[in-house]
Amino acid sequence: MTDEPLLQIRNLTKTFTVGKGQELVAVSNVSLDLREGETLGLVGESGSGKTTLGRVVLRLTEPDTGAIRFEGIDLLKLDGEPMRRMRSKMQIVYQDPMLGFNPRMRVRDIISEPLRLHETLSRTELQKRVMEVLELADLDPRVLNERPGAIRKAEQQQVAIARAIATGPRFIVLDEPTGLLDLSVSIHIIGILRRLQEEQKIAYIFISHDLSAVRAISHRLAIMYLGQLVETGPIEDVFARPTHPYSEALLSSVLLPDPKTTRQRLRLSGEIPSPIDLPPGCPLAPRCPLVEERCTSGPPPLVAIRGNGESGQPSWWSTCFPLSDNEENLDRWYDIMHEHESTETEELRAAIAAARAKNEG
Amino acid sequence: MVTETPDATPAGSTASGEILRVSDLTLHHLVEDRLVIDGAFMSVDSGEVLGVMGESGSGKSALLFGIIRLLLREVEQRSGSIVYRGEDLMAKSSRQMEELRGLELAMIVPGGKFSLNPVETAGSQIVDVLRSHFPDRSKQDLADEAIDILRIIGIPDPHIRFQAYPHELSGGMAQRILIAKAMACSPQLLLGDEFTVGLDVTIQAQVMDHFHALLRERDTSLVLTTSDLGIAATYCDTIAVIRRGQIVEYAPVLDFFANPQHSYSRLLLSAAREARAQQKMDEARVDVERDTSQDRRFVHENLPAPSDLYTLVAPGHLVRLEDE
Numbered sequence: 052m053t054d055e056p057l058l059q060i061r062n063l064t065k066t067f068t069v070g071k072g073q074e075l076v077a078v079s080n081v082s083l084d085l086r087e088g089e090t091l092g093l094v095g096e097s098g099s100g101k102t103t104l105g106r107v108v109l110r111l112t113e114p115d116t117g118a119i120r121f122e123g124i125d126l127l128k129l130d131g132e133p134m135r136r137m138r139s140k141m142q143i144v145y146q147d148p149m150l151g152f153n154p155r156m157r158v159r160d161i162i163s164e165p166l167r168l169h170e171t172l173s174r175t176e177l178q179k180r181v182m183e184v185l186e187l188a189d190l191d192p193r194v195l196n197e198r199p200g201a202i203r204k205a206e207q208q209q210v211a212i213a214r215a216i217a218t219g220p221r222f223i224v225l226d227e228p229t230g231l232l233d234l235s236v237s238i239h240i241i242g243i244l245r246r247l248q249e250e251q252k253i254a255y256i257f258i259s260h261d262l263s264a265v266r267a268i269s270h271r272l273a274i275m276y277l278g279q280l281v282e283t284g285p286i287e288d289v290f291a292r293p294t295h296p297y298s299e300a301l302l303s304s305v306l307l308p309d310p311k312t313t314r315q316r317l318r319l320s321g322e323i324p325s326p327i328d329l330p331p332g333c334p335l336a337p338r339c340p341l342v343e344e345r346c347t348s349g350p351p352p353l354v355a356i357r358g359n360g361e362s363g364q365p366s367w368w369s370t371c372f373p374l375s376d377n378e379e380n381l382d383r384w385y386d387i388m389h390e391h392e393s394t395e396t397e398e399l400r401a402a403i404a405a406a407r408a409k410n411e412g
Numbered sequence: 413m414v415t416e417t418p419d420a421t422p423a424g425s426t427a428s429g430e431i432l433r434v435s436d437l438t439l440h441h442l443v444e445d446r447l448v449i450d451g452a453f454m455s456v457d458s459g460e461v462l463g464v465m466g467e468s469g470s471g472k473s474a475l476l477f478g479i480i481r482l483l484l485r486e487v488e489q490r491s492g493s494i495v496y497r498g499e500d501l502m503a504k505s506s507r508q509m510e511e512l513r514g515l516e517l518a519m520i521v522p523g524g525k526f527s528l529n530p531v532e533t534a535g536s537q538i539v540d541v542l543r544s545h546f547p548d549r550s551k552q553d554l555a556d557e558a559i560d561i562l563r564i565i566g567i568p569d570p571h572i573r574f575q576a577y578p579h580e581l582s583g584g585m586a587q588r589i590l591i592a593k594a595m596a597c598s599p600q601l602l603l604g605d606e607f608t609v610g611l612d613v614t615i616q617a618q619v620m621d622h623f624h625a626l627l628r629e630r631d632t633s634l635v636l637t638t639s640d641l642g643i644a645a646t647y648c649d650t651i652a653v654i655r656r657g658q659i660v661e662y663a664p665v666l667d668f669f670a671n672p673q674h675s676y677s678r679l680l681l682s683a684a685r686e687a688r689a690q691q692k693m694d695e696a697r698v699d700v701e702r703d704t705s706q707d708r709r710f711v712h713e714n715l716p717a718p719s720d721l722y723t724l725v726a727p728g729h730l731v732r733l734e735d736e
Contacts, residue, residue, distance in 0.1 A: 306642025308684035
């Protein structure tokens with residue numbers, strides 16, 4: 052292992068122009084590191100820019116500004132053939148594998164296609180590699196002669212994984228790979244991905260809004276809101292003590308599979324606003340119960356919760372004005388956040404009663 | 413506790429508070445030649461939330477569509493009775509069923525904006541529901557009522573949303589409109605088919621908390637299908653686990669989570685237990701013991717009698733015997 056991360060993303064921004072020249076900032080000034088064999092869980096609500104970030108990192112969508120270094124090479128400087136060759140080392144698996152398959156091809160050809168594109172192998176070598184990745188993806192060889200529409204959903208996803216690992220990539224973006232699957236099947240897929248990572252040292256960016264799946268597979272967690280990363284840190288630390296109000300709101304919204312306990316929640320008002328023409332300041336400001344005047348004035352400061360990583364980035368950080376006053380005393384900060392938590396049943400009852408009274412009156 | 417056999421129950425003799433009773437419902441898919449639902453039963457009291465849990469393809473949606481009598485042409489009902497407030501729904505003509513749907517029992521469908529008519533405003537889709545049951549009321553009167561419904565469902569700025577087209581709504585807002593449509597005529601029984609699937613967790617919590625409080629307030633019953641143990645534990649009073657069209661376990665929620673009996677239920681819960689154990693380590697999580705003494709207990713006297721298929725392990729807790 053080298054000291055330099057496998058993937059280094061710096062100040063990546065991607066803006067789309069929509070409607071009459073309005074700006075939609077899908078990814079805003081994102082910096083991240085990913086090490087060999089590491090999984091970064093990327094979570095956030097729909098519309099937060101997770102998928103765009105995943106695509107920009109692979110240059111499936113061109114970023115506006117920023118830098119992407121992969122194995123020490125500046126990806127944005129590559130073009131044509133060198134970039135095409137680089138693609139064998141970085142792959143993507145989508146939520147719905149069928150969208151990425153030619154439904155008329157057989158599974159055998161789907162899996163071997165990247166090999167035929169990227170490598171010159173003899174028929175026997177090709178056959179051997181297909182059988183190898185088939186086994187790595189825990190697939191039964193009987194599927195080889197099937198068309199993708201004829202096999203089960205989970206098997207389709209396993210075929211997508213087999214195809215992604217065929218060329219021996221170092222890095223895979225997994226975009227909601229378990230999003231359409233039932234719980235037991237999803238656990239099976241996560242198991243395959245984890246084993247693959249241990250054996251092949253592949254790095255993953257795992258995009259999902261299934262927080263328990265993210266927790267089961269990730270080493271680090273990055274939480275995204277309206278195109279920006281609001282908090283990044285080691286997975287268990289962030290789950291145990293999230294420091295950004297949005298992280299706390301998101302993680303405390305997960306319903307407990309236990310009828311005897313209820314969870315206090317940090318509640319945000321309203322919904323994720325449109326990402327078009329965002330006002331300056333913290334993106335959470337309009338919904339945050341802890342909002343202060345300065346939160347709307349300019350971008351919130353980056354608060355290092357824990358030390359500096361080797362490449363100059365703190366290993367755990369968060370972006371929040373009120374947090375920056377309490378970074379020395381996190382216990383106090385949790386108390387402040389928890390003052391805004393409630394089980395809210397009373398409030399809800401009152402709101403409903405008020406609505407009824409208005410209705411009847 | 414359990415005395416009556418399903419077919420010996422005459423229509424009309426409902427237990428106190430019972431609003432829906434399904435007995436021995438069997439649905440057969442003619443084309444695929446398989447039983448979609450095989451001997452399903454349930455008993456729902458007013459104000460009760462019954463969670464039907466199962467994987468995709470287990471038959472949970474078919475069960476709901478069977479109750480509201482909206483089955484595909486190729487699905488036929490082989491046996492069973494569906495009794496709603498003492499009335500046998502099987503004996504109703506399709507015209508009579510149409511009058512009941514929306515007014516007495518209504519379905520909440522999933523899919524957010526894709527389940528709404530894209531060329532009609534949210535408000536007019538609610539007005540449509542109201543008008544079909546109250547054709548004599550004035551347009552303005554119905555519009556006012558629709559706006560009130562939106563407000564009660566917890567939709568901010570109801571006047572603005574009333575005029576919005578589905579594409580102008582977020583997923584969470586569109587789902588609330590679908591709930592508003594189902595609740596427009598204040599039905600006594602709601603059937604919810606995985607209607608929070610696809611919503612983000614923060615929005616799901618917002619929608620469900622408000623909806624659940626509203627159900628309590630109005631004493632409305634809900635039968636909801638879900639594959640999410642968090643939803644089952646948080647909002648349901650009773651759990652029915654369905655697998656391959658058969659109900660394998662039926663229990664009060666506390667009983668189900670504390671003492672699952674069927675191997676399939678245990679499998680479902682083992683994943684949840686693991687997640688729960690992890691969460692215990694989350695220091696910042698403030699988990700509060702819920703005051704369950706306030707919860708209503710629903711003990712049903714109209715469940716099938718223990719037989720060679722089901723054993724009764726506790727009051728209201730039935731388990732299907734396993735093949736192995």
